[in-house]
Amino acid sequence: MEKRTYHHGNLREALVTAGVALARAGGPSAVVLRAVSREAGVSHNAAYRHFADHRELLAAVAARCMEQLGLLMVRRTDQVAEEEPVPRAWARLAAIGRAYVDFALTEHGWFRTAFSGAAAHGGGLPRPDPGAGSTDPYTLLAARLDELVEVGAIPPERRPGAEYAAWSAVHGLADLLVDGPLHDLPADRVRLAVETVLATVARGL
Amino acid sequence: MEKRTYHHGNLREALVTAGVALARAGGPSAVVLRAVSREAGVSHNAAYRHFADHRELLAAVAARCMEQLGLLMVRRTDQVAEEEPVPRAWARLAAIGRAYVDFALTEHGWFRTAFSGAAAHGGGLPRPDPGAGSTDPYTLLAARLDELVEVGAIPPERRPGAEYAAWSAVHGLADLLVDGPLHDLPADRVRLAVETVLATVARGL
DNA sequence: CCGGGCATGTTGACAGCGACAACATGCGGT
DNA sequence: ACCGCATGTTGTCGCTGTCAACATGCCCGG
Numbered sequence: 409m410e411k412r413t414y415h416h417g418n419l420r421e422a423l424v425t426a427g428v429a430l431a432r433a434g435g436p437s438a439v440v441l442r443a444v445s446r447e448a449g450v451s452h453n454a455a456y457r458h459f460a461d462h463r464e465l466l467a468a469v470a471a472r473c474m475e476q477l478g479l480l481m482v483r484r485t486d487q488v489a490e491e492e493p494v495p496r497a498w499a500r501l502a503a504i505g506r507a508y509v510d511f512a513l514t515e516h517g518w519f520r521t522a523f524s525g526a527a528a529h530g531g532g533l534p535r536p537d538p539g540a541g542s543t544d545p546y547t548l549l550a551a552r553l554d555e556l557v558e559v560g561a562i563p564p565e566r567r568p569g570a571e572y573a574a575w576s577a578v579h580g581l582a583d584l585l586v587d588g589p590l591h592d593l594p595a596d597r598v599r600l601a602v603e604t605v606l607a608t609v610a611r612g613l
Numbered sequence: 614m615e616k617r618t619y620h621h622g623n624l625r626e627a628l629v630t631a632g633v634a635l636a637r638a639g640g641p642s643a644v645v646l647r648a649v650s651r652e653a654g655v656s657h658n659a660a661y662r663h664f665a666d667h668r669e670l671l672a673a674v675a676a677r678c679m680e681q682l683g684l685l686m687v688r689r690t691d692q693v694a695e696e697e698p699v700p701r702a703w704a705r706l707a708a709i710g711r712a713y714v715d716f717a718l719t720e721h722g723w724f725r726t727a728f729s730g731a732a733a734h735g736g737g738l739p740r741p742d743p744g745a746g747s748t749d750p751y752t753l754l755a756a757r758l759d760e761l762v763e764v765g766a767i768p769p770e771r772r773p774g775a776e777y778a779a780w781s782a783v784h785g786l787a788d789l790l791v792d793g794p795l796h797d798l799p800a801d802r803v804r805l806a807v808e809t810v811l812a813t814v815a816r817g818l
Numbered sequence: 819c820c821g822g823g824c825a826t827g828t829t830g831a832c833a834g835c836g837a838c839a840a841c842a843t844g845c846g847g848t
Numbered sequence: 849a850c851c852g853c854a855t856g857t858t859g860t861c862g863c864t865g866t867c868a869a870c871a872t873g874c875c876c877g878g
Contacts, residue, residue: 416827441865453866454827462865526793533794546794569809572786572795576810579793580785581777588731588784589738589751590777604774605781612817620844620856646836658837659856667836 420458422448427469428518435517436524439466466525473522476515478543481507485548493559498610501552505578505606508545512582513598519586549575553613562613570613577609625663627653632674633723640722641729644671671730678727681720683748686712690753698764703815706757710783710811713750717787718803724791754780758818767818775818782814 416422426447430438441462442452459465484507490496512519534544542548553570556562562570581601584590593601621627631652635643646667647657664670689712695701717724739749747753758775761767767775786806789795798806 419826440863442863451828452864453829456866457826523788523793526796532797569805570813572806573782573810573813576785576789576806577778577782577814578785579789580781580783580787582785583728583788584781584784588728591731592737600774601777601781604778608775608778608814608817609782610817612813612815624855645834647834656857657835658858661837662855 416448416450416454419448419450419454422450423455423458423465424468424472427465428472431469431473431521432515432517435520436466436470438517439469439521441465463525466521470522470524470526473518474545475543476518477508477511477522478545478548480511481545481548482543483507485552494561497552497555497559497561501556501574502606502610504545504548504552505574505609506602508578509582509585509602512586516586519582523583546571546575556613566613573612574609577605581605621653621655621659624653624655624659627655628660628663628670629673629677632670633677636674636678636726637720637722641671641675641726643722644674644726646670668730671726675727675729675731678723679750680748681723682713682716682727683750683753685716686750686753687748688712690757699766702757702760702764702766706761706779707811707815709750709753709757710779710814711807713783714787714790714807717791721791724787728788751776751780761818771818778817779814782810786810 423444426444427439430440430443430447441455444465445452445455448454455465459468481504484503485500488496488499488503490499534542534547549571553562553567553574557564557567585593585598585601590598590601628649631649632644635645635648635652646660649670650657650660653659660670664673686709689708690705693701693704693708695704738751739747754776758767758772758779762769762772790798790803790806795803795806
């Protein structure tokens with residue numbers, strides 16, 4: 409739709425889309441240059457006109473996956489009905505935490521891809537983007553924590569570093585459940601783990 | 614030393630050792646069947662007499678890496694000098710947490726390998742091994758939490774699920790720092806992150 | 819209107835990988 | 849002394865990422 413100016417018409421987009429589809433089912437290791445090209449109906453090596461590297465393609469796909477995670481977090485945040493400011497702020501924090509874990513469990517291909525090779529490609533923390541419409545998970549978390557301070561749910565001196573505590577706990581749980589030693593935890597224990605993690609963080613902040 | 618009964622004399626051990634060395638520098642993706650075989654001075658495919666699969670070799674190497682993590686945790690636990698029971702129990706918990714993160718940061722190849730493919734190979738939680746000399750990280754954590762209950766530092770009703778909270782927080786922090794978006798956090802912020810995570814968990818338990 | 823430049827896509831090749839099959843070797847029990 | 853079978857080797861296949869050389873056709877200057 410955007411740059412239908414060429415042979416294929418914006419191939420880059422098609423490649424990323426195909427990559428996202430493969431990642432959904434098979435995780436980052438399924439985002440194979442040749443497979444992606446095949447999927448896009450183009451011959452291998454075509455991708456090299458748009459990505460320097462396999463890593464670069466994977467990074468683009470990962471960004472898309474991260475966006476999916478952010479979208480779910482936003483959706484769940486907006487579903488919180490509570491109106492009293494303090495419980496509302498807590499509920500909105502819990503909502504993004506649950507969204508994070510749910511996403512990891514139901515879309516583990518995307519989840520693992522989103523965090524694959526973040527160390528290598530430039531993907532550090534996002535700039536302190538002022539735009540309210542951000543779907544970046546880190547920005548969303550920071551917003552919830554700021555909210556908690558604003559309504560007086562947590563003292564301001566607890567705010568610095570709070571994102572590390574909250575993020576680490578939820579991310580660690582997700583990673584252990586999806587990829588790690590907690591992989592085949594029975595469902596009731598999964599529930600216990602999620603609730604305990606959220607409650608412990610909330611008490612600790 | 615054990616089964617010098619053959620051509621090479623316990624090759625399996627040599628392969629795992631070579632794998633551990635490669636993993637240390639290059640992480641799980643460096644544990645390549647052919648490279649490991651080369652390193653062990655044996656031709657490719659020799660490994661297939663000892664491991665069904667590349668995954669199986671990697672799992673053996675991963676177990677060794679996990680053991681290294683456990684050993685550091687034990688060492689750090691034993692270094693705690695505090696004698697008053699309650700602060701001692703807290704200090705010992707913090708010690709394994711710090712050990713976990715330090716290990717991830719200083720031996721990130723081993724750390725990433727230790728948790729690679731835990732989902733696939735059988736590596737769920739360890740049996741409730743009664744042996745006091747365990748070096749399994751999960752068992753060590755459980756012991757610290759039991760200790761906290763015994764000395765009355767945390768109420769017994771908080772004990773169920775506590776391992777999930779503590780483990781998730783520390784593991785998540787390690788993963789974010791080593792592999793994830795927090796990869797190139799400046800050193801002072803790393804310190805802030807570690808301290809905040811530990812303090813938050815301690816308050817929340 | 820047209821001709822050529824250059825972005826885009828293709829073909830072909832190479833080395834490295836995991837896996838399989840067929841073959842070689844030599845230790846251990848009989 | 850000998851043979852079996854565990855152990856190690858050689859050869860091969862298909863797959864991958866990457867490079868180099870080649871083909872195509874859109875767009876711009878004349």
